[in-house]
Amino acid sequence: MKRVIKSNYENVPGGYRYILKHGLGPGTIPKDVEILKWNDLDNWKTEVWLDRALSQEELKKYDIPSETTL
Numbered sequence: 001m002k003r004v005i006k007s008n009y010e011n012v013p014g015g016y017r018y019i020l021k022h023g024l025g026p027g028t029i030p031k032d033v034e035i036l037k038w039n040d041l042d043n044w045k046t047e048v049w050l051d052r053a054l055s056q057e058e059l060k061k062y063d064i065p066s067e068t069t070l
Contacts, residue, residue, distance in 0.1 A: 015049035018064055030058055
């Protein structure tokens with residue numbers, strides 16, 4: 001099944017940025033999302049850039065704060 005998520009941003013250069021409060025590993029983000037780049041932050045959080053925006057359901061399921069920037 002193909003999931004279509006509509007966004008106001010098309011072809012965002014660099015991807016969609018999220019701050020993960022639980023680190024990065026198996027089961028921390030959806031399987032169909034590609035990590036473009038990542039960075040460990042000083043506050044034990046992980047900054048990631050993904051190839052697509054996450055839905056509200058995915059943010060809740062994977063416990064990812066909803067704030068995102070380009």
